[in-house]
Amino acid sequence: MKYKLLILSLFLFVLSPVLAQKLTPAKWSWTLEPAKPSVGQEAEIVFQVKIEKGWYLYSSDFDKDLGPVVTTVTIKNPVGFELVGGLKAINPHSKFDKEIWNGTYTYFTEKGEFRQKIKITAENWKIEGNYDSQTCSNESGLCVPIKGPFVIASSATASDVLTDEAKKKIPESVVTASASPVAPNESLWQFFWIAMGAGLLALLTPCVYPLIPMTVSFFTKQKGGKGLAFLYGSFIVLIYVFFGTLLAFFAGASFANFLSTHWIPNLLFFVIFIFFGISFLGAFEIVLPSGMVNSVDAKSDKGGIIGVFFMAFTLVLVSFSCTGPLAGSILIAASQGAFVKPIIGMLGFSLAFAIPFTLFAIFPGFMQKLPKSGNWMNEVKVVLGFLEIALAFKFLSVADQVYHWHLLDREIFLAIWIAIFSALTLYLFGKISLPHDGPAGKLSIPRTLFATAILAFVVYLIPGMFGAPLKGLSGWLPPMSSQDFKGNSGEVSIKPGSTGVVKYGDFLELPLGLTGFFDYQEAKAYAVQVGKPLFIDFTGHGCVNCRKMEEYVWSDPKVLKRLQEEYVIVALYCDDKTELPADQWYVSKVDGQEKKTLGDQNLDFQISRFNSNAQPHYVLLDPRKEGAPMVTPVAFDANVDHFVAFLDKGVRQYKLN
The missing domain is CATH 3.40.30.10 (Glutaredoxin)
Structure with missing residues (x-):
């Protein structure tokens, strides 16, 4: 029982930042109607709330002493306007609750709307305040507070916090203000599954796969082995997510923008990926200092919870030569996103990495069905090495486009990818070998099919050298405008209109x-x-x-x-x-x-x-x-x-x- 409570506590700790980010079932936005009211004119602040399916949000027009949290909007220090009346909820649902509240409350589902009338009293006005609401789930009964600030301002007021000298430098286009929520860049769940896929690949590498039966055998011989195995898997997840949390702490929005666009981090990531890829091809191994690994391993002999933790830590360190490049790649990708992205990435990676150790300890009979270790594991590493090298050029391409170096134009990028994936095809068909390969044998059906798929990808890339759009890779390749020879590009032909010489048109193109x-x-x-x-x-x-x-x-x-x-x-x-x-x-x-x-x-x-x-x-x-x-x-x-x-x-x- 104590193991289960400890495991539950660990997972709640690990998932807490994720839950805090994910449980936002209501999103607020706000506008002013009309957007540019004149002095003496009445206007309305319109608050709109989008509510996820299966959730509802309490309205503002019932007795606050009833029990549920009433939605409130607080205006701070009115500048250039005055309030007219109070906050009005637009067509909420109404329900009498006898069992819990013993009263009638109002609420919204799917979407809600609140309006607050104001009267403009000066040319320069600023509306600033906070909203406070609560959403609840129809299924679980879980309730989540949703609150935050809002600001709507006229052009002049939006810039009044700056010095006179700074105001002179601000273009007219920068000082007007409007408000709407900031949209996320991509699905965190999509990134979670990508990270989990990387964790599954890490299991198939020669540094990790042979450790599964050895580790599971240890726990099946121990008293309380299943509980210890659960704890072991939980510690693996905790260790990886800890590093993801550290990165999230340092990678704020401005830092993420720096990482994704500046030439220094992009060139650094390019070199790191090349380094990882060459390591996977067998040129050398990335290992941690042996003294560090031995010191941690010695502490795992203490037994109990502390011993299990250091066993998990030892596994992470020992397998670093295979997991480091994969986990590092996930962290590099995550560092260029939202705060929670590195945590999501390490959670997905570590769950895929830890679950097999736990499951095989609980059901040791499944161990007999595992494929035996062999040369196929090194083949997995080599494939990953080629992929790491190919992905490295994406970072170099970003720096090349942002700074207009023209070192890696579209046809050069494609030529490099064609060469890399052609080499991978030859390797999979057994035409070339690398340092850690075993004796050559007959090709397996899965390897043959995979080699054929890579060959098909190479054939798909070749027309791109002559201007084919390659829509399946849009976003990964440099833009078509960087290609020197385009042939029949497949683009819709449009006769450009005459707009004269445009600013920045010498190096930018639509x-x-x-x-x-x-x-x-x-x-x-x-x-x-x-x-x-x-x-x-x-x-x-x-x-x-x-x-x-x-x-x-x-x-x-x-x-x-x-x-x-x-x-x-x-x-x-x-x-x-x-x-x-x-x-x-x-x-x-x-x-x-x-x-x-x-x-x-x-x-x-x-x-x-x-x-x-x-x-x-x-x-x-x-x-x-x-x-x-x-x-x-x-x-x-x-x-x-x-x-x-x-x-x-x-x-x-x-x-x-």
Whole structure:
């Protein structure tokens, strides 16, 4: 029993940051209607809440002494406005509860809306406060508090926290404010399964696989062996997640942006992946100091809980030469994402790594069904080595695009990948051998099938050398614009319109033959001149989902026609490292740091104006006004019909304005 309680406590500790991130079943957003009220005019702050299926959120219009937490909105220090009446819930559900509360309460499911009227009393106004609510699950009864701050401000008020000198440096486009939640960059669950797959691969390596029967045999001979085995697996998970938590602590949002775009970390990651890959090919082994491993192993002889912990620690250290490159790759990928991503990555990796040790200790009969150790384990390492080397060039490609070095253009990148995967194909077919390979024998059916699949991938890559779009790899390859010879690219042919020489057009380019701009103010002025709405594309050189949207959605004739004929396009690269002239630098009101590069200023514009820092992010604006977006901005969505509807709605709204 004590083992079960300890295991439960350990897993709650490990999962607590994950649960804190995941259990947000209600997401708040807020706008002002109208967005730019004049002095003396009444307006409404509109709070909208999206609620996950199976959850409900308590409303604001029932007796707070009844028991449930009533939704409240607190306004702090009104500037340039006054409240008119109180917070109003729009059409909530009502229910009489006899068993618990003995009273009537109101609530929302799926979506909720609250409105607060105000009256503008000055040209410069600022609405700032906090919302506080509670959501509960219909199934488990679990209740989660949802609270946070909100700010909506006029252009002048948004910049009043800066010094006079700093204000002079801020472009007009940076000082307006609107509010909406920051969208996540990608699915954490998707990353969890990728990390778990890496953990399963680690089990098949020669450093780990032979340890399974040895370790399980130890626990089956011990008193309370099954409980100790559970504890052993839990400690393995705990050790890996501890390192993920350390990385999460240091990798904040700005640090993640630095890791994903700056040339120093990208070149470092390139070298590390090459180093890992060559190690897996058999050139050398990555091992920890023997003194460290022996010291930890000696402590595992103490027995009891402490002994089990050091046994788990010993396994992690001994298997490092095989697990280090895989776990390191997961951590490198995680370091470029959200705070919780490194924890999610290490949790998935360690669960896949630890579960077999635990299960085989409980059901030792299954051990007889395991394949015997052999040369196949080294073959797994070699395959992983080739994959590590191929992935290394993705990091070099990001630095190359962001800094415009032109060292790794598209055809060079493809040539390198074709060479790497061709070598892997020859290896799998037994035509070449490496240092730790055993005697050559007949090819197994799985190996033959896998070799054939890799060969098919090589054949798929070859047309890309001559300009084929290779949509299946969109986001991984350098852009088509970097290719010197394109042949028949398969792109839709569009005759570019004449917009003259555009700012930054000498080193930036729109995809699919589209014409447009790369500077917001220039694009806005042109849009007013030609009488069209503005399509803002917040993008990045290293943004995988941006390339997917361009390849799968923008290339559709319905979308392409609307972008070309109905909008003025401006692509704002948020990771471009081109340094601007000193007279264009300014201090950000978001983080107080000086913004010197084109990418830093574009990202600061996205955060300060639209409260979002994820790419892609698409915004439709009326260039004649400095208000909120005409329709709700969208992020990555590979559904063409959804994107067409988004563009059409923007055109209709522009005509109504």
